[in-house]
Amino acid sequence: MTFDVTTIRKDFPVLHRLVNDKPLVYLDSANTSQKPQVVIDALSHFMETGYAPINRSAYQLAAKATDAYEATRSALATFINAPKANEVVFTKNATEALNLVIMSWGQANLKAGDTVLLTHMEHHANIVPWHMLVAERGIQLRWVPLTSDGQLDLTNLDELLKGVKAFSFTSMSNVLGTINPVQHLCAAAHKAGAITIVDACQSVPHQPTDVQKLGADFMVFSSHKMCGPSGVGVLWGRESLLEAMPPFLGGGNMIADVRLDGFTTAEVPAKFEAGTPAIAEVVALSSAVQYLTQVGMHNVRQHEIELSTYVLNTLNARFGDDITIHGPINPELRGATFSFAFRGIHPHDLSQVLDQTNVCVRAGHHCAKPLMKILGANATVRASFYLYNTTQEVDALADALDSASDIF
Amino acid sequence: MAGLEDLYREIILDHYRTPRNRGELEAPAVSAEGHNPLCGDEIRIFIDVKDGLVSDVRFNGSGCSISQSSASMMTTAVKGKPVEQVRAIVKRFKQMMTIDEDENSSIDESINLGDLEALQGVVKFPVRIKCATLGWNTLLDALVESDK
Ligand SMILES: Cc1ncc(COP(=O)(O)O)c(C=O)c1O
Numbered sequence: 367m368t369f370d371v372t373t374i375r376k377d378f379p380v381l382h383r384l385v386n387d388k389p390l391v392y393l394d395s396a397n398t399s400q401k402p403q404v405v406i407d408a409l410s411h412f413m414e415t416g417y418a419p420i421n422r423s424a425y426q427l428a429a430k431a432t433d434a435y436e437a438t439r440s441a442l443a444t445f446i447n448a449p450k451a452n453e454v455v456f457t458k459n460a461t462e463a464l465n466l467v468i469m470s471w472g473q474a475n476l477k478a479g480d481t482v483l484l485t486h487m488e489h490h491a492n493i494v495p496w497h498m499l500v501a502e503r504g505i506q507l508r509w510v511p512l513t514s515d516g517q518l519d520l521t522n523l524d525e526l527l528k529g530v531k532a533f534s535f536t537s538m539s540n541v542l543g544t545i546n547p548v549q550h551l552c553a554a555a556h557k558a559g560a561i562t563i564v565d566a567c568q569s570v571p572h573q574p575t576d577v578q579k580l581g582a583d584f585m586v587f588s589s590h591k592m593c594g595p596s597g598v599g600v601l602w603g604r605e606s607l608l609e610a611m612p613p614f615l616g617g618g619n620m621i622a623d624v625r626l627d628g629f630t631t632a633e634v635p636a637k638f639e640a641g642t643p644a645i646a647e648v649v650a651l652s653s654a655v656q657y658l659t660q661v662g663m664h665n666v667r668q669h670e671i672e673l674s675t676y677v678l679n680t681l682n683a684r685f686g687d688d689i690t691i692h693g694p695i696n697p698e699l700r701g702a703t704f705s706f707a708f709r710g711i712h713p714h715d716l717s718q719v720l721d722q723t724n725v726c727v728r729a730g731h732h733c734a735k736p737l738m739k740i741l742g743a744n745a746t747v748r749a750s751f752y753l754y755n756t757t758q759e760v761d762a763l764a765d766a767l768d769s770a771s772d773i774f
Numbered sequence: 775m776a777g778l779e780d781l782y783r784e785i786i787l788d789h790y791r792t793p794r795n796r797g798e799l800e801a802p803a804v805s806a807e808g809h810n811p812l813c814g815d816e817i818r819i820f821i822d823v824k825d826g827l828v829s830d831v832r833f834n835g836s837g838c839s840i841s842q843s844s845a846s847m848m849t850t851a852v853k854g855k856p857v858e859q860v861r862a863i864v865k866r867f868k869q870m871m872t873i874d875e876d877e878n879s880s881i882d883e884s885i886n887l888g889d890l891e892a893l894q895g896v897v898k899f900p901v902r903i904k905c906a907t908l909g910w911n912t913l914l915d916a917l918v919e920s921d922k
Pocket residue numbers: 396397459460461462489491492536538539540565567568588599733
């Protein structure tokens with residue numbers, strides 16, 4: 367399929383709404399993405415015609431609901447080229463998926479004095495659970511530093527990986543836009559005897575993903591950032607690793623047997639899916655996967671490289687030294703997520719001014735406070751683009767930025 | 775829709791550009807730190823309480839125009855005032871910001887907020903109320919410190 371952003375935009379109803387008689391310029395997709403009509407329809411269609419419990423009841427409606435739920439698991443496995451569908455575990459979001467793998471795998475494999483390697487560009491969701499393990503069992507954390515243009519500084523990677531049990535890192539920074547060399551990092555980690563956990567929240571929605579080619583051991587991402595409903599996170603892990611891990615949450619669905627004196631767990635992935643999940647949302651996620659597959663993830667990536675090029679050229683040409691854009695300047699090395707500082711205007715004030723023309727950006731620390739400290743800021747403004755964004759919207763951003771200078 | 779002119783009044787921008795009482799105080803003055811987790815703003819309020827008077831007050835930290843100017847205006851409003859009166863001003867300000875927790879309390883009309891009235895427009899931008907009140911809540915924490 368050839369990629370045409372005008373056609374794509376027709377699929378996203380919210381992009382056609384006017385706010386105060388002006389079009390919406392949604393530049394916050396790194397936060398959460400908008401939804402195409404097919405996903406909205408899938409959600410309401412399932413609610414209207416197929417909603418029922420899964421895995422529990424024998425009647426046809428429930429059996430069909432279970433099939434639909436499991437169909438999403440298979441669709442996701444295909445989408446990321448996982449060897450087996452049962453390696454895909456549903457959680458409530460990527461944060462829970464990270465907590466699951468960190469706590470469960472950590473409990474089984476980490477003891478006092480063991481070291482885990484992280485990077486300076488991690489989201490809090492890939493930092494705080496590790497801090498919790500530091501407090502709980504006395505593990506140690508090491509950090510891969512950054513270069514001045516916001517890439518991982520891999521000069522001493524082999525040294526940093528020495529004796530490390532796990533290397534947990536983001537595939538793409540939600541602040542800097544930097545795309546990390548996941549395949550290379552996984553290979554280096556494995557050589558050092560470490561397992562890898564890849565926080566792929568920012569890459570799975572934006573480029574093709576092949577977990578086998580990347581060589582990862584665990585990968586997490588969120589439905590809501592990839593055109594799917596909120597309330598669903600995904601953990602993919604190698605079957606053998608998942609099988610060897612203790613359960614995370616205990617309760618219904620995750621057991622094979624419960625007695626007065628104990629329990630045995632169900633097989634993977636049910637072992638990690640305690641309680642009633644977001645049934646309709648998981649079902650509708652399969653429409654998002656189908657939608658993105660039809661558009662083509664290579665096309666999405668190509669569109670975002672073109673947008674990134676346009677963003678960098680436009681903002682630098684119009685504002686020169688008045689704007690500092692963080693992260694790599696080569697569009698091939700980055701996603702279309704841009705954090706920047708502008709004319710000394712505080713990000714919160716700037717985003718307020720941009721909102722006057724419906725330019726929706728995020729201002730804040732982006733759940734990456736250690737990284738913000740390294741950037742020397744408490745906050746940045748972040749404009750993030752997705753498959754439905756256009757170069758006209760980049761211009762709208764630039765115009766809105768210009769108007770902010772008149773106030774402060 | 776509320777316009778930006780409701781938010782960024784000239785007096786607010788003036789306090790933002792030239793903050794009053796910016797800086798630190800040495801012990802025996804006490805201080806407290808406040809954070810706005812939403813945007814990462816940080817503020818520290820120093821107060822020197824002598825004989826029941828807030829004899830001196832300073833603030834530092836970084837943040838948006840609303841949090842900084844509100845803190846600056848606050849320092850001018852409370853400096854040299856008795857602690858009880860300072861608490862009353864804080865209460866009155868929080869009422870204006872619609873975040874006074876005591877719903878039954880009546881508005882003390884005798885308290886004149888003066889320049890602080892300029893911050894009234896913030897209420898039309900609910901997300902920013904937390905910015906405007908950051909320094910004030912931190913001042914309350916500092917008063918608790920000074921009681922220790
Ligand atoms: C890199 C990264 N990791 C983790 C998360 C957490 O995702 P969620 O909020 O869906 O749990 C996000 C998104 O906020 C993210 O950008």
